[in-house]
Amino acid sequence: MPQAKQEHEKGFRAVKGMHDVLPSDQPYWDRLDAAARDIARAYGFSRLEPPILEDADLYKKTSGETSDVVSKEMYAFRTKGGDLLALRPEYTPGTARAYLEHNLSRAGQPQKLFSMGPVFRHDRPQLGRYRQFTQIGFETVAGPNDPIYDAEIIHVFTELLKALRIDQWKLKVNSIGCRVCRPLYKKQLTNYYKSREKELCADCKERLAANPLRLLDCKEASCEALKEKAPNFLDKLCATCAEHFKSVLEYLEEVGTMYELESRLVRGLDYYDRTVFEFYAAGEEEALGAIAAGGRYDYLMEMIGGHLTPAVGGAAGAERLIAVMKARGIAPPPRNGKRVFLAHAGSLAKRKAFGLLAELRRQGIAVSEALSRESLSAQLKAADKESAGLALILGQKEIYEHSVIIRDLRTGLQEAVPRDRIAEEIKKRFATMGHAGHQ
Numbered sequence: 001m002p003q004a005k006q007e008h009e010k011g012f013r014a015v016k017g018m019h020d021v022l023p024s025d026q027p028y029w030d031r032l033d034a035a036a037r038d039i040a041r042a043y044g045f046s047r048l049e050p051p052i053l054e055d056a057d058l059y060k061k062t063s064g065e066t067s068d069v070v071s072k073e074m075y076a077f078r079t080k081g082g083d084l085l086a087l088r089p090e091y092t093p094g095t096a097r098a099y100l101e102h103n104l105s106r107a108g109q110p111q112k113l114f115s116m117g118p119v120f121r122h123d124r125p126q127l128g129r130y131r132q133f134t135q136i137g138f139e140t141v142a143g144p145n146d147p148i149y150d151a152e153i154i155h156v157f158t159e160l161l162k163a164l165r166i167d168q169w170k171l172k173v174n175s176i177g178c179r180v181c182r183p184l185y186k187k188q189l190t191n192y193y194k195s196r197e198k199e200l201c202a203d204c205k206e207r208l209a210a211n212p213l214r215l216l217d218c219k220e221a222s223c224e225a226l227k228e229k230a231p232n233f234l235d236k237l238c239a240t241c242a243e244h245f246k247s248v249l250e251y252l253e254e255v256g257t258m259y260e261l262e263s264r265l266v267r268g269l270d271y272y273d274r275t276v277f278e279f280y281a282a283g284e285e286e287a288l289g290a291i292a293a294g295g296r297y298d299y300l301m302e303m304i305g306g307h308l309t310p311a312v313g314g315a316a317g318a319e320r321l322i323a324v325m326k327a328r329g330i331a332p333p334p335r336n337g338k339r340v341f342l343a344h345a346g347s348l349a350k351r352k353a354f355g356l357l358a359e360l361r362r363q364g365i366a367v368s369e370a371l372s373r374e375s376l377s378a379q380l381k382a383a384d385k386e387s388a389g390l391a392l393i394l395g396q397k398e399i400y401e402h403s404v405i406i407r408d409l410r411t412g413l414q415e416a417v418p419r420d421r422i423a424e425e426i427k428k429r430f431a432t433m434g435h436a437g438h439q
């Protein structure tokens with residue numbers, strides 16, 4: 001096929017909306033990974049990783065068939081066996097499915113669950129937004145419907161931002177009520193919009209019948225204007241929901257978390273009730289969209305055949321967090337220097353160096369090298385780039401004396417150490433180097 005051949009001659013490129021995480025970006029990912037794991041451990045969240053592929057109906061039944069995530073953005077396909085599967089567009093439904101399937105309620109309540117991995121949405125690619133992106137999710141499932149858990153989930157994300165040194169952010173919170181008060185509010189909202197139907201965008205005219213709450217989410221200018229006078233949900237909450245929301249806010253105040261009440265915040269997924277929240281980077285980076293978001297989803301388990309199970313959770317978008325860090329010049333902490341660079345002088349030393357490398361690495365010592373370079377100064381220049389703390393130098397003389405020169409690259413001081421004591425010496429020096437951050 002000549003046409004196919006031509007295309008390959010141009011070379012392959014990543015699929016639209018997909019991105020490569022290059023080694024130069026890895027320090028940001030390491031930082032994020034370490035911060036998320038540290039917080040999960042400190043707050044008692046255990047990791048749960050559902051598979052990337054799920055039954056597409058799982059998302060239709062929970063996130064909602066008319067939600068943008070399911071109707072426009074989900075990668076769904078039929079397998080050769082005829083099953084309709086989807087690449088997960090988010091974590092929560094898969095986590096809920098796993099919770100029910102494995103009877104996790106028996107393992108204690110509440111279950112605090114943590115996830116971190118790729119999700120997929122066929123969205124318009126733009127800065128910080130990809131079709132494969134990474135979510136860091138925290139969920140508190142089962143146990144009492146206690147507002148303290150809503151506040152704790154929100155607090156966990158403020159701690160994540162703090163750990164990444166992202167300190168200018170906005171938190172928007174709202175309550176979208178429960179089964180008792182939401183239908184009444186929906187009716188008032190429908191009446192309000194029905195009388196102004198002509199001014200609505202085409203999408204919203206359709207949404208009005210399916211879910212009027214989603215009109216509050218529309219970004220079209222004509223609909224944006226109508227939101228201003230739309231009835232406010234916070235005025236219509238039932239007494240239980242109002243009390244719940246008030247407590248959430250009090251807990252947030254207790255830990256000094258600043259928030260903005262945002263009565264138009266509804267989140268575009270059907271399973272949410274009561275508390276919903278979104279974090280934005282303040283200033284220019286607000287244009288990246290929400291960097292973390294979530295809410296309470298007490299009815300989700302029922303939607304997929306379980307019992308009523310109070311739950312609250314949220315997820316942060318890793319690529320967006322990294323985009324904010326880069327835009328603000330927040331560098332991930334440098335490598336901690338607990339790395340050795342092995343340099344050699346001469347061809348016999350090169351051969352012996354190969355054996356020494358294997359030996360040190362087997363002992364768990366991270367060793368870099370530039371063995372293909374002959375000049376010692378070129379090798380030591382490479383050591384600088386690696387930000388190694390120590391250099392080992394192996395030359396003709398050292399081979400005959402069964403020694404290795406160890407040089408502290410920060411002070412420039414060096415000494416010869418017997419070959420059979422070198423690993424021990426490296427470990428000793430690393431132990432006194434202290435902790436300059438995560439690696």
Ligand SMILES: [Zn+2]
Pocket residue numbers: 177178179180181182237238239240241242
């Ligand atoms: Zn209510």
Ligand SMILES: [Zn+2]
Pocket residue numbers: 200201202203204215218219220223
């Ligand atoms: Zn609209």
